[in-house]
Amino acid sequence: MIDPRGRRLGVDVGSVRVGVALCDPDGLVATPLETVPRQGAARRIAELVEEHLAVEVVLGLPRTLAGREGPAAEAAQAFKVELEALLTVPVVLHDERLTTVVATQQLRGRVKGRKQRAVIDQAAAVAILQGYLDTRR
Numbered sequence: 001m002i003d004p005r006g007r008r009l010g011v012d013v014g015s016v017r018v019g020v021a022l023c024d025p026d027g028l029v030a031t032p033l034e035t036v037p038r039q040g041a042a043r044r045i046a047e048l049v050e051e052h053l054a055v056e057v058v059l060g061l062p063r064t065l066a067g068r069e070g071p072a073a074e075a076a077q078a079f080k081v082e083l084e085a086l087l088t089v090p091v092v093l094h095d096e097r098l099t100t101v102v103a104t105q106q107l108r109g110r111v112k113g114r115k116q117r118a119v120i121d122q123a124a125a126v127a128i129l130q131g132y133l134d135t136r137r
Contacts, residue, residue: 002027002136006055009048010129012096012121013059013079014038019121020045021129022052027136030129032122042079046086056089060096060128094132096124 010021010030018041022033036044049057059080062072076093083091 002133004055007052008056008058008129008133009033009045009052009054010125010132011045011057011059011083012124012128013041013076014121015075017117017121018045019123019125020048021122021125022048022054023129023133027133030126030133032119032126035119035121042082042086045083049087049089054089057083057087057091058094058129058132059083059091060124061093063095063097092132094128096128096131 005025005027007025008023008027010023012019012021016038018036018038020033020036021030023030033048045057048054059076061069061076063069080091080093
């Protein structure tokens with residue numbers, strides 16, 4: 001169990017969609033929650049924090065395989081600032097290297113067409129949050 005006890009939201013922010021995941025109060029298992037349009041995503045995440053009584057938001061920080069931060073990481077950091085203006089709970093950045101690639105591979109053949117993108121975003125959010133939880137045990 002991680003401290004403090006409580007639900008956490010995992011967030012995979014993209015330029016078009018934002019995947020959101022949620023964990024149990026003991027911080028053991030992350031599960032998909034929803035995918036929201038990028039426009040207005042910070043407001044929706046603030047609503048989800050309140051609705052689920054989340055104690056923390058874990059935001060994926062995209063880095064290159066070499067560990068460098070590029071434009072996508074800058075966008076994530078800007079989104080963090082946007083979230084922090086709306087939230088009273090901490091927003092932490094967590095390395096998300098390869099989470100979208102892994103999510104895509106895990107879902108290959110299971111979900112088709114347009115629905116696949118939204119599910120991939122949620123699966124990437126699950127990978128971000130689960131990775132964070134696993135480092136805190």
